[in-house]
Amino acid sequence: MSDNILRKVIKEIEEYKPGKNPETKDVIKLASNENPFGPSPKALKAIEEEANNLQIYPNQKATRLRQALAKKFDVNQNQIIAGNGSDDIMQIIAATFLCPQEEVIFPEKTFSVYNLVAKIFEGKIAASALKENEISLKNIASAITDKTKIIFIANPNNPTGTIFTQNEFDDFLKMVPKKTLVVIDEAYAEFVESQDYPDTIKHVRDGKKNLIILRTFSKFYGLAGLRVGYGIASEELIAPMMKVKMPFNVSRLAQAGAAAALDDLLFLEKTYQNNVAGKKFLYESLDKLGLSYKKTESNFIFVDVKQNADALFLKLIGQKIIIRPLTSFGFSEAIRVSIGNAEQNKKLISAMRKVLG
Amino acid sequence: MSDNILRKVIKEIEEYKPGKNPETKDVIKLASNENPFGPSPKALKAIEEEANNLQIYPNQKATRLRQALAKKFDVNQNQIIAGNGSDDIMQIIAATFLCPQEEVIFPEKTFSVYNLVAKIFEGKIAASALKENEISLKNIASAITDKTKIIFIANPNNPTGTIFTQNEFDDFLKMVPKKTLVVIDEAYAEFVESQDYPDTIKHVRDGKKNLIILRTFSKFYGLAGLRVGYGIASEELIAPMMKVKMPFNVSRLAQAGAAAALDDLLFLEKTYQNNVAGKKFLYESLDKLGLSYKKTESNFIFVDVKQNADALFLKLIGQKIIIRPLTSFGFSEAIRVSIGNAEQNKKLISAMRKVLG
Numbered sequence: 001m002s003d004n005i006l007r008k009v010i011k012e013i014e015e016y017k018p019g020k021n022p023e024t025k026d027v028i029k030l031a032s033n034e035n036p037f038g039p040s041p042k043a044l045k046a047i048e049e050e051a052n053n054l055q056i057y058p059n060q061k062a063t064r065l066r067q068a069l070a071k072k073f074d075v076n077q078n079q080i081i082a083g084n085g086s087d088d089i090m091q092i093i094a095a096t097f098l099c100p101q102e103e104v105i106f107p108e109k110t111f112s113v114y115n116l117v118a119k120i121f122e123g124k125i126a127a128s129a130l131k132e133n134e135i136s137l138k139n140i141a142s143a144i145t146d147k148t149k150i151i152f153i154a155n156p157n158n159p160t161g162t163i164f165t166q167n168e169f170d171d172f173l174k175m176v177p178k179k180t181l182v183v184i185d186e187a188y189a190e191f192v193e194s195q196d197y198p199d200t201i202k203h204v205r206d207g208k209k210n211l212i213i214l215r216t217f218s219k220f221y222g223l224a225g226l227r228v229g230y231g232i233a234s235e236e237l238i239a240p241m242m243k244v245k246m247p248f249n250v251s252r253l254a255q256a257g258a259a260a261a262l263d264d265l266l267f268l269e270k271t272y273q274n275n276v277a278g279k280k281f282l283y284e285s286l287d288k289l290g291l292s293y294k295k296t297e298s299n300f301i302f303v304d305v306k307q308n309a310d311a312l313f314l315k316l317i318g319q320k321i322i323i324r325p326l327t328s329f330g331f332s333e334a335i336r337v338s339i340g341n342a343e344q345n346k347k348l349i350s351a352m353r354k355v356l357g
Numbered sequence: 358m359s360d361n362i363l364r365k366v367i368k369e370i371e372e373y374k375p376g377k378n379p380e381t382k383d384v385i386k387l388a389s390n391e392n393p394f395g396p397s398p399k400a401l402k403a404i405e406e407e408a409n410n411l412q413i414y415p416n417q418k419a420t421r422l423r424q425a426l427a428k429k430f431d432v433n434q435n436q437i438i439a440g441n442g443s444d445d446i447m448q449i450i451a452a453t454f455l456c457p458q459e460e461v462i463f464p465e466k467t468f469s470v471y472n473l474v475a476k477i478f479e480g481k482i483a484a485s486a487l488k489e490n491e492i493s494l495k496n497i498a499s500a501i502t503d504k505t506k507i508i509f510i511a512n513p514n515n516p517t518g519t520i521f522t523q524n525e526f527d528d529f530l531k532m533v534p535k536k537t538l539v540v541i542d543e544a545y546a547e548f549v550e551s552q553d554y555p556d557t558i559k560h561v562r563d564g565k566k567n568l569i570i571l572r573t574f575s576k577f578y579g580l581a582g583l584r585v586g587y588g589i590a591s592e593e594l595i596a597p598m599m600k601v602k603m604p605f606n607v608s609r610l611a612q613a614g615a616a617a618a619l620d621d622l623l624f625l626e627k628t629y630q631n632n633v634a635g636k637k638f639l640y641e642s643l644d645k646l647g648l649s650y651k652k653t654e655s656n657f658i659f660v661d662v663k664q665n666a667d668a669l670f671l672k673l674i675g676q677k678i679i680i681r682p683l684t685s686f687g688f689s690e691a692i693r694v695s696i697g698n699a700e701q702n703k704k705l706i707s708a709m710r711k712v713l714g
Contacts, residue, residue, distance in 0.1 A: 005506070005536050005567070007456050010597055016604035018417045032414050039411035047411075047610070051404050054396035054614075055579035057389050060375045084441050084584075087603040095477050099364055100457065113604070120452050120601060149362070179362050210362070222412040225609030227441075240367055244477060246444040247373035247470070252582030253404070253610055257411075 009119050016112060017328040020317075028344050031324040033188070033300045035222030036274065036341040039257075040267045043223060046260035047253045058252045061242070065250070065259045069230055072262060073201050078235045081242060082250045082258075086187060086214045086229030087113050089241075093150065093212060093231070094121040096244045097181055102149035107135045107157070109330040111185065114152035123149065133294070133302075133331075134162045137172040144180060151176070154185040156192065159329050159336040161296030165196035173203065176210065181237075183212045187229075188298035190220035190268070191275050197297065201232055209234045219299060220271055221261040227251070228258040275299050278339040285349040289356060300338045302326075305356075309335050312355065319351035366476050373469060374685040377674075385701050388681040390545070390657045392579030393631065393698040396614075397624045400580060403617035404610045415609045418599070422607070422616045426587055429619060430558050435592045438599060439607045439615075443544060443571045443586025444470050446598075450507065450569060450588070451478040453601045454538055459506035464492045464514070466687040468542065471509035480506065490651070490659075490688075491519045494529040501537060508533070511542040513549060516686050516693040518653030522553035530560065533567065538594075540569045544586075545655035547577035547625070548632050554654065558589055566591045576656060577628055578618040584608070585615040632656050635696040642706040646713060657695045659683075662713075666692050669712065676708035 019031030062082035070077040083089035090113055098104065100122035106114040108127040118125050124147070128139045135157050144151070156163050164172075169184075176182055184200050200213045212233040218224035228250060231238070261267075282301055286293050294302040305312055309325035309332055316323055324336040337348060376388030419439035427434040440446035447470055455461065457479035463471040465484040475482050481504070485496045492514050501508070513520050521529075526541075533539055541557050557570045569590040575581035585607060588595070618624075639658055643650050651659040662669055666682035666689055673680055681693040694705060 005454055005538065006597055007452075007454060010453055010601060013597075013600045015600045016417065018414060018604060021413065021416065029413070034414065035412045037412075038409065043411070044408050047408055048405060050582075051401050052395065054400070054404075054582040055392045055394075056378065056386070057375060057391065057575070057581045058584070059378065060373065084445075084608075085603065085605055087605065088441075091603060095364075096367055097362055097364060116603075181362065218414070224414045224605075225407075225411040227415070227605060227608040240363055240370075243370045243372045244367060244473075246442065246448060246473075247375060248442055248444065248581075248584060251441075251584040251608060251611065254608065 009122050013116060013119050016116070019324050020322050022322060027320045027322060028340065028347055029322045030338040030340050030344060030348055031322045032224065033219055033338045034224050035219065035271055036344060037222060037267065037271060039222040040261035040264040042264035042267065043221065043257035043261040046256040050252050050256035053252060056252070058248050058250060058255060060247050062250045062255050065255045068259045068262050073232060075201065075205060075232060076235065079204060079232055079238055081231045081238050081245070082255070083229045083231070083245070084249045085218065085227040086185065086216045088249055089214055089229055089231045090114065091117045091120070092241050092245050093181070093183060094118060094123065096241045098123050098149050103145060103147045104150045104152065105140055105143050105148055106152040107140065111154055111158045134160055135164060137164055137168050141172055141175045144176065148180045150181045150183060152183045152185065154187065155198070156188045156296070156298040158187070159300070159326055160294045160302045161298040161300055162294055163192065163194060163197055163297045166198040169198040169200065173211065178210055181210050181212060183214060185214045187214070187216045188219055189215060191272065191299045192297040193276065194297055204232055204234060207234070209236055212237060217258045217261060220268065221258070223257060223261060226254050226257050228254040274341060275339050278342065278345050281342070281345050282339060282349070289352060300336050303335050303337060304333065305335055306333055309333055315355040316351055319354060321348055321351045366479050370473060370476050373473070376681050377679050379679060384677045384679060385697065385704055386679045387695040387697050387701060387705055388679045389581065390576055390695045391581050392576065392628055393701055394579060394624065394628060396579040397618035397621040399621035399624065400578065400614040400618040403613040407609050407613035410609060413609070415605050415607060415612060417604050419607045419612050422612045425616045425619050430589060432558065432562060432589060433592065436561060436589055436595055438588045438595050438602065440586045440588070440602070441606045442575065442584040443542065443573045445606055446571055446586055446588045447471065448474045448477070449598050449602050450538070450540060451475060451480065453598050455480050455506050460502060460504045461507045461509065462497055462500050462505055463509040464497065468511055468515045491517055492521060494521055494525050498529055498532045501533065505537045507538045507540060509540045509542065511544065512555070513545045513653070513655040515544070516657070516683055517651045517659045518655040518657055519651055520549065520551060520554055520654045523555040526555040526557065530568065535567055538567050538569060540571060542571045544571065544573045545576055546572060548629070548656045549654040550633065551654055561589055561591060564591070566593055569594060574615045574618060577625065578615070580614060580618060583611050583614050585611040631698060632696050635699065635702050638699070638702050639696060646709060657693050660692050660694060661690065662692055663690055666690055672712035673708055676711060678705055678708045
């Protein structure tokens, strides 16, 4: 019965495959790029205080949080929208701008929610080819047609952790027609070490009207469970998105916790330094194991395991380590490992040594 | 520029008008039907504990919460979906089932999010006429055509607080074609005193395949700021909705807090009894003021003030009381007052006495 009343496009949607959560305390999860130090302590304190007001509806416009973000990024608060995770903002973007049959471009083998929101709004999906498993802005640019409405690109890319540079991005942006929206998903921006990482927000400051930058509190700030993401774009784009979003999309605890996390400088510095050190340790260890991997600008590493990733995933579960096999992304012989704390990284390598035998 | 890339339907959407939030502590808000006793204490305790896991993504399926709800309502957990407030579920329903140009029926002058989600998915909106300012299921039934996909009805109705009965509902349901979805928004169900209030969920238990019941933790459980709502329907309807929802739509704190609130029997009993007593006091006081009002089955009262509601709202602000003028609902001379605690109700009446002069 329900098949008759279901929208046709919905039948093509597959359920999202999340990283597996541990069932016991002794299992280490390095599958979802979560912060090994837990949530920001300043966020926790703000959440505890704000909880006493939970009977009251949230501020519909997330005013305090947007003001804090505006200050941080030197933009106007009307150039910012907050969401129930950046997934929510991706959906709001499609709801606001995507008409049925308009084209949505994103690189193949990437974060699956771009595909989900494009399907929901009946976009025509064009997956652009990778080049050596990395995003090719040239391939994306050459896929643009006069029907292209939205381009979603993650930078750093998920699941490879690689980036495109400022020059590459600036050149690319010039090739995009004004009526095509470029959405850059910078979920992992705070982990980047490279000096070539693009400052995309300067284009918003400079008046660029078809660019949206997405950021999140899920990774660097340790707040994946709280659900807060945000978008930065011209007021012309943000204003209609504010009308389309569900009125109370960001909870009181999310608004208060996220605003507080922005100021948690000690926690953020510890998170950054741990990632730099963990990356170095994992590179050296993977080299010793004879595994090739992508140099990462993120808090995870893409490892080419040259064997069935799902089978390796199960073997590592046997060692009480959860990693992410990239089969659902379209890489059947690669895994993504989150960079943990020093102890977790050591246990990961020792488990891999065992199961790779 | 942005006008060119905006979807046409989006231009017709107006921003949601929330109840005003107090700016100082001495202001009493009786505008958004929030719980005067604050959030459920058991929810607060669960939230405090769960906050320590905030670096981890939420359970994608809200399993524990759905299990608890399934037990409470004697349904299967696969007959339940949880959302970021019931707004989120309304949007998921439209995303899953509503094709462009299919008709969406809801009574005129009601909760505005039905209109919002119908617009986003390009439904053709048919507002059915009220009868003496109350919902007429007969008018709704006679508005059904072979293009009708979704019917949204609030029961108790917002903003009148009135209900339709079990017999009326059962008769109505028989008249609805199988391919038309009936969504009953029972946001205020827990406050109902009438014995005639419909048990809608029994129809789901009995295998009805085109009925969705919405409930929320925002009102009775005092968790409006947390954002948790849920839908109850046949597995055939819930399964595709689970694929369409954003993967992590319900935060860890929302899942944990809501599950704990369900068991907070003392708090819930206090909330219920306060509402019964407050209702009685307000009826008597409004009678003395010579104001007519609707008998309510909810935690708010619709009052016919026979003068400009926006002007009265401002006068009451002057008395440090925030109520909801119903102008944005389409009633220019009516207000909605939430039932507060005994002290708040007294202050409301004394302020009204002053400004009505």
